Amino acid sequence: MNGMIGFLRRQSWTDRILLAVALGCLIATAIQYPLSTTFPIGGDAAAHIATVQHLQTRPMYTLNRIMHSWYPVSYLLFSTLTFAPKISWTDVYPWWMALGQITTGLSVGVLARRMYGNKAGIIAMAIWGLTPITMTSFFEDATMGQLWSLPWIVLFFERLSAKSLPGMAVCALLALLSHPITGCILLATLMFTTINLWLGHHKFSKEEEIIRKIFTWITIAGAVTALYLLATRFEVLLLQSRESSIYIPELFHGFFYPWLLLSILGWTMFIILSAKHNALTAISLGSFFFLSFLLAANNYLGIGFWTNRVNAYLLICIVLGAAIGFSYIVETTKAPRISVLAAIFVLLGATISVWNTNANIYRRTESKTLYIRIHPEELEAIAWIRTTTPLHSIVFTSAITRHYEWIPVLSDREWKTITLNEIQSPKYEELENEKYITFFTRKERAPEYIRNNTVKYSLVYENKGSEIFQIIPTP
Amino acid sequence: MNTPAMQQIASWLIFASVIGRMLGVGQQITYGIFFLGFCALVASLQLSLLSKKIALFFVLPIIAIQLPIPLPTHIPPLIRLGAVFAIWIAVHIALSLITMLWEKHLRNNVGQLN
Numbered sequence: 001m002n003g004m005i006g007f008l009r010r011q012s013w014t015d016r017i018l019l020a021v022a023l024g025c026l027i028a029t030a031i032q033y034p035l036s037t038t039f040p041i042g043g044d045a046a047a048h049i050a051t052v053q054h055l056q057t058r059p060m061y062t063l064n065r066i067m068h069s070w071y072p073v074s075y076l077l078f079s080t081l082t083f084a085p086k087i088s089w090t091d092v093y094p095w096w097m098a099l100g101q102i103t104t105g106l107s108v109g110v111l112a113r114r115m116y117g118n119k120a121g122i123i124a125m126a127i128w129g130l131t132p133i134t135m136t137s138f139f140e141d142a143t144m145g146q147l148w149s150l151p152w153i154v155l156f157f158e159r160l161s162a163k164s165l166p167g168m169a170v171c172a173l174l175a176l177l178s179h180p181i182t183g184c185i186l187l188a189t190l191m192f193t194t195i196n197l198w199l200g201h202h203k204f205s206k207e208e209e210i211i212r213k214i215f216t217w218i219t220i221a222g223a224v225t226a227l228y229l230l231a232t233r234f235e236v237l238l239l240q241s242r243e244s245s246i247y248i249p250e251l252f253h254g255f256f257y258p259w260l261l262l263s264i265l266g267w268t269m270f271i272i273l274s275a276k277h278n279a280l281t282a283i284s285l286g287s288f289f290f291l292s293f294l295l296a297a298n299n300y301l302g303i304g305f306w307t308n309r310v311n312a313y314l315l316i317c318i319v320l321g322a323a324i325g326f327s328y329i330v331e332t333t334k335a336p337r338i339s340v341l342a343a344i345f346v347l348l349g350a351t352i353s354v355w356n357t358n359a360n361i362y363r364r365t366e367s368k369t370l371y372i373r374i375h376p377e378e379l380e381a382i383a384w385i386r387t388t389t390p391l392h393s394i395v396f397t398s399a400i401t402r403h404y405e406w407i408p409v410l411s412d413r414e415w416k417t418i419t420l421n422e423i424q425s426p427k428y429e430e431l432e433n434e435k436y437i438t439f440f441t442r443k444e445r446a447p448e449y450i451r452n453n454t455v456k457y458s459l460v461y462e463n464k465g466s467e468i469f470q471i472i473p474t475p
Numbered sequence: 476m477n478t479p480a481m482q483q484i485a486s487w488l489i490f491a492s493v494i495g496r497m498l499g500v501g502q503q504i505t506y507g508i509f510f511l512g513f514c515a516l517v518a519s520l521q522l523s524l525l526s527k528k529i530a531l532f533f534v535l536p537i538i539a540i541q542l543p544i545p546l547p548t549h550i551p552p553l554i555r556l557g558a559v560f561a562i563w564i565a566v567h568i569a570l571s572l573i574t575m576l577w578e579k580h581l582r583n584n585v586g587q588l589n
Contacts, residue, residue, distance in 0.1 A: 275526040286532030293536035300540040305552040332486040
């Protein structure tokens with residue numbers, strides 16, 4: 001605390017205002033999401049809550065689920081909320097996503113500060129604040145695992161820049177276990193860095209020599225693992241995807257274009273300065289930029305593989321570069337007060353613009369005339385299942401909408417997806433549990449053979465948006 | 476013109492291009508102003524060979540998307556992605572090697588011009 005106060009005292013009053021504005025920009029666009037929505041949006045939210053929600057009541061089962069998931073560290077962090085009293089997972093989830101956005105912004109700020117000083121760090125936080133919805137899809141897609149993996153990869157580069165080996169090891173491990181894509185990109189970056197270190201005569205300090213040796217071993221281990229995976233899991237390489245990036249046009253022609261320009265300047269300045277003093281960090285961050293750029297723009301290479309998913313890593317590079325570029329301009333214009341005020345004007349103006357754009361999107365997701373997020377009638381039906389049906393009941397639905405995924409989360413009943421033909425299968429008939437079949441009628445209606453067979457399927461609940469039939473066992 | 480003055484002019488030009496773009500000035504005009512400022516800045520700075528080598532990381536991906544390699548579309552996307560990466564990494568390594576050899580050549584011939 002004293003260190004923080006001391007740090008603030010050492011800053012000029014213009015820098016203090018800039019810091020306050022930057023933090024405001026970062027926090028405002030992040031908390032706009034939980035403040036503007038009444039329920040989590042995005043298909044993955046239900047799955048994330050379902051994984052962690054029973055940590056207190058069924059700890060071994062939950063820990064087993066977490067450890068066998070793709071995002072164990074992200075889930076472990078999220079599961080700590082179980083210990084908060086009287087928690088409503090659906091209320092807290094958007095706040096957790098907002099916290100992930102803020103944490104990533106702070107870590108980007110810490111890295112930018114390490115790369116180019118206080119002003120760059122402050123500006124980086126504000127620029128990262130411009131990214132929700134317009135440049136990333138974490139909130140809309142509820143990709144919590146990936147969002148909470150970003151601080152670790154960013155802090156890894158910060159620790160690398162500080163030449164702290166324990167810090168690097170911890171951050172790399174957390175990044176690898178937070179999200180597989182982040183882990184793969186970090187690993188690929190280290191391998192590419194190592195190849196580049198082999199190609200040149202760099203004068204390194206003792207610590208850097210140790211880091212270089214570790215990178216070499218990681219590269220060898222990574223190459224062996226990649227060959228093993230290729231030999232045993234070749235089907236992964238056959239994954240199909242064809243999507244164009246919705247963010248790259250925004251970057252090259254849209255509202256993020258000025259930041260791209262500043263980023264060119266920023267990276268140029270960073271290269272010139274760090275090539276002399278911190279070549280290892282410069283080569284590592286260069287490798288990260290190289291891989292992130294080709295990945296995020298892979299549809300321009302005629303591929304189109306998960307372009308929107310991998311955009312965030314390029315965005316981190318652009319934000320870092322833009323912050324350094326902006327900081328350089330503010331410092332070299334030789335009119336500190338005017339340039340800082342102009343910077344505040346630019347950052348505030350851009351944030352207000354993002355706020356207004358995002359407000360329209362949040363209003364749209366809340367609209368009752370659209371079928372974007374789960375509707376109140378569907379939530380009422382799930383609440384009915386929770387309060388009325390026996391504890392060991394099974395609820396069947398089709399897989400036509402991901403809103404059905406909220407049934408096990410909110411009703412605490414077993415939930416199975418089936419095709420409507422399967423429901424007549426004897427294997428379900430043999431189950432002793434009480435069985436229900438649910439339809440969210442905005443998406444699908446109960447078929448005639450269920451509706452007309454009142455002996456077998458009894459309509460037990462109905463409202464404007466849902467129908468629940470109890471399946472009566474054959475005597 | 477002395478270097479600090481040139482850097483200052485470059486900074487103001489770049490700043491003007493960014494603010495201009497945010498205020499809705501056309502993309503080509505703002506890019507033109509930015510390009511002028513950027514050229515003035517680079518001209519006022521001294522780039523070492525290592526800086527040029529590191530700059531390859533940033534320049535090559537931009538060239539890559541301007542020159543997409545026509546790979547057969549029936550090959551699965553991840554394999555095509557791997558191939559594109561391998562090609563551009565190979566280009567990067569080749570250029571780095573050339574830079575390294577050039578650096579070595581310069582080091583070996585220091586003072587010979589005199």
